[in-house]
Amino acid sequence: MDESGGSAPAPEADDGIGIGIGEDGTVGYRGVTACHAVGISYRQLDYWARTQLVVPSIRDASGSGTQRLYSFRDLVVLKVVKSLLDAGVSLQNIRKAIETLRSHGVEDLAGITLISDGTTVYDCRSPEEVVDLLQGGQGVFGIAIGGAFKEIQGSLSHLPGEPAVFATHTPVPEPEPDFNDELAARRARRRAG
Numbered sequence: 001m002d003e004s005g006g007s008a009p010a011p012e013a014d015d016g017i018g019i020g021i022g023e024d025g026t027v028g029y030r031g032v033t034a035c036h037a038v039g040i041s042y043r044q045l046d047y048w049a050r051t052q053l054v055v056p057s058i059r060d061a062s063g064s065g066t067q068r069l070y071s072f073r074d075l076v077v078l079k080v081v082k083s084l085l086d087a088g089v090s091l092q093n094i095r096k097a098i099e100t101l102r103s104h105g106v107e108d109l110a111g112i113t114l115i116s117d118g119t120t121v122y123d124c125r126s127p128e129e130v131v132d133l134l135q136g137g138q139g140v141f142g143i144a145i146g147g148a149f150k151e152i153q154g155s156l157s158h159l160p161g162e163p164a165v166f167a168t169h170t171p172v173p174e175p176e177p178d179f180n181d182e183l184a185a186r187r188a189r190r191r192a193g
Contacts, residue, residue: 028058028069038078045078053076053095080114088118097121097133 003118035042048054049061049068054077059069070078084094101112113124123131163173 101135
């Protein structure tokens with residue numbers, strides 16, 4: 001209640017402009033809430049925490065009866081892990097990808113962009129740099145066809161071209177068989193009848 005005896009206003013949800021519910025780190029979410037928000041089972045959540053895949057950043061369980069408390073960013077990372085699993089990436093490969101990111105100093109996993117083809121996981125660092133996280137951070141490259149199309153258009157605008165004249169199709173006569181070639185002679189006899 002506030003001083004006038006009325007109820008205090010409830011915190012507002014994200015309006016698309018400012019910080020949303022819990023994004024500022026002042027709110028924690030218990031395991032059951034995290035499971036519902038992300039769409040995973042409590043068993044998955046517990047396993048991922050015990051095996052250090054995604055550890056709650058606010059409060060980890062410290063014995064019987066204690067509850068883990070997850071931050072909003074933890075929930076984002078949990079959702080990414082679930083999305084990669086749904087895309088067909090094995091938990092072993094997801095774990096390896098996250099371990100590779102952590103070993104390279106990327107502590108805030110929620111701030112990166114991951115790309116997957118269902119087998120491997122890539123860290124998209126910029127439009128020009130994509131790193132294969134399962135090959136020890138080996139750089140890979142992709143070719144954006146639209147970008148190549150525009151680049152060629154730009155290059156051709158400064159180069160001469162000529163009209164494309166397509167000749168009408170004239171049948172090419174078959175060459176006379178060389179009867180000195182035994183195989184060619186047999187083929188010619190077969191065609192003749």
